[in-house]
Structures are given as C-alpha cells and as structure tokens.
Amino acid sequence: MSEQAYETVLVERHGPVARLVMNRPEKLNTFSAALRRDMLAAVNALNADPALRVIVLAGAGRAFSAGADLEDDFDGDPGDRGTATEHMLKTEYKPSILGITESPKLWIAEVSGPAAGIGSAYMMACDLVVMAKGSYLYQAFAAIGLIPDGGATWQLLRALGRKRALEVIVGGDRIYAEQCLEWGLCNRVVEEGEETQLSLEWAAELSSKAPLAMQFSKKAVAMASELNFGDMISQEAAMQNICISSEDSMEGVMAFFEKRPPSFKGR
CATH class of the missing domain: 1.10.12 (Lyase 2-enoyl-coa Hydratase; Chain  A, domain 2)
Incomplete structure (x- = not known):
C-alpha cells in the first residue's frame, strides 16, 4: 500500500504493525493545525488498511505530546476564539480520538516525556500504554483557566474514580509513569530509551493473535x-x-x- 505524504507525522511499517509518530520534536509535538489535520488523515488511513493489526502511537524527540500549540496562529476575531476552539475540538480532535477508541485494531501508546493536555487525551484513548520511567501525564488546563478536553474527563473518571480524577484535574500535578502504573493509567513502565522496542515487540506479539x-x-x-x-x-x-x-x-x-x-x- 502506497503511503500518503504527511507534513507533521511519520508512518513506519513493521509487517502487520504500524508506528504512527507525531513529528514536531522542536515543539514537543504540540498540536498545530497541520498536526490535527495529519493525525486525522493518518488514523483513518491506518484503520482502513487490512494489512495492519496493531498500531503504535508515539512522539518524536523528548515528548509524546505537550498538548495544544498555544502559539498556533488564530487569525480571526479574538472574541470568536472560544467558538473556534469548540468547533476544532468537535471536528478535528474528536474524529481522530474516536478513530483510535472505536478502531477494530489495537492501539498502543508509546510515551516518552510529557503527555500533557490534549496529548494526554490521545494517550488515554489508546487501548494499551507503555511509558518510559521519566515520562508523565499532565493535566495542564487549570493553570491556564481551562478544563480537560478530548474526552480526558471521561477517561480519568473511569480509570481513577470521581474524587481522584477531580484531584488530578484541578490539582495540575504531574503523574509520573510509576504512579500511572499504580493507578491503572498505563500497562507497562520501562527504562528510558526502551519504550520503542518494547512497544513494537508487544505490538508484534498481539498482531499474531486472532x-x-x-x-x-x-x-x-x-x-x-x-x-x-x-x-x-x-x-x-x-x-x-x-x-x-x-x-x-x-x-x-x-x-x-x-x-x-x-x-x-x-x-
């Protein structure tokens, strides 16, 4: 199958396994308009490929994703920013996140560094999660006067229960890999630098199943x-x-x- 050209993501193929890499390392893989567009296109393309059985989602460089790009240009009326954000969440983020959760294929998040903001929503949307020891989940929204989005509240409630989920959301503390493992937010924690190999090995093992x-x-x-x-x-x-x-x-x-x-x- 010929690979579509993307501006901000990379697709690696390993037989029945694909590795989708968010590729804005200089920006810690924060979501720009281009990354939102490429993620939706890539998720749809990989889900539709009958040769693939498991997909690994990763970030290039030092981060899985540090969330939305707060420097991403908004060229409309500042008073319309809220309406534009709501539309973006519903029409750009939601379809790609649902593409992961509703996919007939298994998705594994391979997490290095921060999975923050909307990046944490993509991490939690994946079926399985591998985290490097120094990586962490971070609900950064309260610090800038916002609430979690991309389904993060739904995911946190079901993983942690009401009181702990609310504490994570309003407290804004980093939840490091070992704590994520204890709380059920990830499946495996590995030494720094081993997350790609383990994720691909696990994906290959799962791809051999029915x-x-x-x-x-x-x-x-x-x-x-x-x-x-x-x-x-x-x-x-x-x-x-x-x-x-x-x-x-x-x-x-x-x-x-x-x-x-x-x-x-x-x-």
Missing part, C-alpha cells in the same frame, strides 16, 4: 463500562457467536491439537 478475538475483546471491554451485567452477558454471547463461527477459531483449535502455532487470517 484479529476478530482482539477486535471483540476491545469492544466488549468498552461496552462493559456502560451496560448492566445481564445485558453484558447477552452482548458477549452475540460476539462469541461470531468468533466461534470464524475460520480463525477453527484454525486455533486445529493448531492446539496439532501442537503448532496458529496462523490467523482475521476471518
């Missing part, structure tokens, strides 16, 4: 936070119907009895 099972596992976990227990049992049953009727399920059973690695095709 794609339908991975897709419906992701969907089931998302649904479980919204449905009651009885409805969730019914939803699991419906998704299990699809999985157990698939060629991959039959392949998995055959491989088990033949004592060989399975070869899953995603159907």
Whole structure:
C-alpha cells in the first residue's frame, strides 16, 4: 500500500504493525493545525488498511505530546476564539480520538516525556500504554483557566474514580509513569530509551493473535463500562457467536491439537 505524504507525522511499517509518530520534536509535538489535520488523515488511513493489526502511537524527540500549540496562529476575531476552539475540538480532535477508541485494531501508546493536555487525551484513548520511567501525564488546563478536553474527563473518571480524577484535574500535578502504573493509567513502565522496542515487540506479539478475538475483546471491554451485567452477558454471547463461527477459531483449535502455532487470517 502506497503511503500518503504527511507534513507533521511519520508512518513506519513493521509487517502487520504500524508506528504512527507525531513529528514536531522542536515543539514537543504540540498540536498545530497541520498536526490535527495529519493525525486525522493518518488514523483513518491506518484503520482502513487490512494489512495492519496493531498500531503504535508515539512522539518524536523528548515528548509524546505537550498538548495544544498555544502559539498556533488564530487569525480571526479574538472574541470568536472560544467558538473556534469548540468547533476544532468537535471536528478535528474528536474524529481522530474516536478513530483510535472505536478502531477494530489495537492501539498502543508509546510515551516518552510529557503527555500533557490534549496529548494526554490521545494517550488515554489508546487501548494499551507503555511509558518510559521519566515520562508523565499532565493535566495542564487549570493553570491556564481551562478544563480537560478530548474526552480526558471521561477517561480519568473511569480509570481513577470521581474524587481522584477531580484531584488530578484541578490539582495540575504531574503523574509520573510509576504512579500511572499504580493507578491503572498505563500497562507497562520501562527504562528510558526502551519504550520503542518494547512497544513494537508487544505490538508484534498481539498482531499474531486472532484479529476478530482482539477486535471483540476491545469492544466488549468498552461496552462493559456502560451496560448492566445481564445485558453484558447477552452482548458477549452475540460476539462469541461470531468468533466461534470464524475460520480463525477453527484454525486455533486445529493448531492446539496439532501442537503448532496458529496462523490467523482475521476471518
């Protein structure tokens, strides 16, 4: 598949794994108009690629992303800045963040340095998170008179509970990797400089598993936070119907009895 040219992101391919890199290192990968545009296009393109099963999201240089670019030019009436920001969040950030959370593929955040502001929303939108020891999540909004956006309040509430989520939001403290691990905001913490290798190795391991099972596992976990227990049992049953009727399920059973690695095709 030919790769689209982007101004502010890079796409690396490793077989069934892609690594999407926010590439504004001189600006700590803060979101400009160009990065917002490129992220949406890249997320959509990677999600639509049938050859890919897992995608790693990373930032170039010293940061995952330090949030919105506060120096990004706004050429309208200053009084319209609030309306313009609301429109931007709904039409540029929201589709790419939902593209990650609603993707049938697994997304892994590879976090170096700060994941701040809207950058933290992208980190938390990913299904799995690997953080370097010195990296941190930072809700910087209160310091500039704002509230979290990009779905960060939703993510923090479900990960931390009401009181701790509110403390993180209004307190504005950096939540370093080890604390993120303890609080359930990340899955693995590694030494500085090892986050790329571990993320890609983990992605490769997950890409060898049955794609339908991975897709419906992701969907089931998302649904479980919204449905009651009885409805969730019914939803699991419906998704299990699809999985157990698939060629991959039959392949998995055959491989088990033949004592060989399975070869899953995603159907």
